[in-house]
Amino acid sequence: MRKVYIVGIGMTKISRHFNKSLRELFAEASLKAIDDSGNIKPGAVVVGNMMSSSLQEQDDLGALLADNIGLRGSAALKVEAACGSGGFAVATGYTLVASGLYDIVLVGGVEKMTDYPTADTTKALAQAADAEYEVFYGASFPALNALLMRLYMERYGATREDMALWPVMMHDNSYHNPYAQLRFKTTIQHVISSPIIADPIRLLDSSPIGDGAAVVILASEEIAKKITDTPIEIAGVGLSTDSVDLATREDLLTARSIRLAAHKAYKMANVEPKYIDVAEVHDAFSINAMLVLEELGFAERGKAWKMLKEGRFRPGDKPTVNPSGGLKARGHPVGATGVYQVAEVAMQLRGDFPGVRVDKAEIGLAQNMGGVAVSTSVIILKR
């Protein structure tokens, strides 16, 4: 297997970009990444995106976006795994280089969620759930996560205030991130008195709707070592899935796809959870963060909220989790999120992330997922 490195990074700020189209957002991030790589020319483009078929009514998205950044003629495809599309796109780009088929691949996540009636966006988001077994019966995506949150609190004894510690920490972090959508601080009181979305999930437990694009450029070892002094190695790639519908799982609070993907990635990178300096993980709702921390091996099952109370996972701790502010506060342009995470972790390892920085980080992890821990990717990076 050829080694694969990240040699270029570009992102747009996440926001309600009413004046920028899907292709403009992708181009902005791509041109930044190409510039960051020293202007190398990718032979292939992999796009992570969930909603272009539903909201923009546009397919063949890979070719469309590749052409728009001057790469007409290159290979191009779109990868879809709901909100996990970005991570699976990075994994696909990884195999395009690792296999030897391409030497330089541009992987971009992009999503344009605003500009549409909220009902359309909500419906598009619900397509991450099972259309026949869940959505047909009226289950929205927040409603499904609310079931998990209620059960978690009851089973493990976490209070509503305990669960609010996560969004408070995320807003503390995003406050310093110039790419973040929500750059304000919040408090436990503020979180637990914000409007109810699906009880017990409240507005400030939830990631916002936003637009954005993030791009990483991957290259073979030979090229990477030639063009940059700070190549970041993709040392582990773990992918796994679970049932889309929640009803057929053995236990609602066992997110098996995360555990399986993490196990694969750790093994491939030859590391353990305790070696991770910095992680960006998928916290679409506060409850997701608890499950992810536990399944990644950063906390024992049912105890992530206790570690949070002890002040763990904050800047200065190992691992520091979501220094970007996470989906909760950096934002969650769904199909783009997995690429943002990989880009942010890579910048932490390079030492040039412009927000909360993790000093001397050597090993980082990015965990992204579609649905309620349905399609999970875990990607481990090394300096």
Added chain:
Amino acid sequence: MRKVYIVGIGMTKISRHFNKSLRELFAEASLKAIDDSGNIKPGAVVVGNMMSSSLQEQDDLGALLADNIGLRGSAALKVEAACGSGGFAVATGYTLVASGLYDIVLVGGVEKMTDYPTADTTKALAQAADAEYEVFYGASFPALNALLMRLYMERYGATREDMALWPVMMHDNSYHNPYAQLRFKTTIQHVISSPIIADPIRLLDSSPIGDGAAVVILASEEIAKKITDTPIEIAGVGLSTDSVDLATREDLLTARSIRLAAHKAYKMANVEPKYIDVAEVHDAFSINAMLVLEELGFAERGKAWKMLKEGRFRPGDKPTVNPSGGLKARGHPVGATGVYQVAEVAMQLRGDFPGVRVDKAEIGLAQNMGGVAVSTSVIILKR
């Protein structure tokens, strides 16, 4: 680069399957393929599909379909490149194995197009064109192809009757294919007097709307040689794209993405067009067949119709083109088509294709594309 082999094949008949859902079609083809492989267990699933987001309102399709065939926990993702999704899915599966990340990968193309109002299906198909630059102005997908057909006939002197030779040949072939959607013969007179779809394209120039799924199981050399006496090697993979909109191309009749993808695939497989024994190519409309034959190097530019008149490309010729009946008559369940082609060519090389058979075929080619030659894959197989 590790060598990659096809070790299992399964297909459903293409039809208007009013009694079978998307996941049922996928399961039928998958279980056949797994059975054909001697019951090996894939570690990853790649799904080629265009329309599930628009028609079935279902995302996270990879996980959904993997779970439904008993592969909960495996890696799974959907690849989208409009009508070229299937070919790009095979290419993605190829890199998953070639990179060493997985040893056994199930690649399935699936599309469920019937059961919906024709207006919905037509709109979903139009998403292969540029939503902002073409569809917004009322251009349907057949209308764009009609522009090309008119220009081809005028520039190269082909008559309406000459162009009808293609569908007549395709129906001759599909007549013998038990998986084909349209199993009847037709005549030049019948083609040119069938209803106009978008002048000069008529009904019998057009591929039908249908449902279907095709699956190939890919494996590393070590595994392939252990489990089958007839492993089929994926010897060449070429991918390329062009602008989605036709207006910005230098020449409407130069399908650059096909030429570039073919060049890559021939080079990688170390073959030339004249070595190809059997090919399955993307003939969504009669005009597509002409352009494809020319860009693949089977005919000189502007002369494919003359070779057709001379009786070339039929069973017995080298290459025999579309012994399945092609998109025209075998059918075109859009995101599945590229996998059908690879499956059919592999069966020709194994010697067990149940329709028109190409004797002693050693080298085969499958060419699939999204849009009007927007996203093209060319895959070369060797016995």
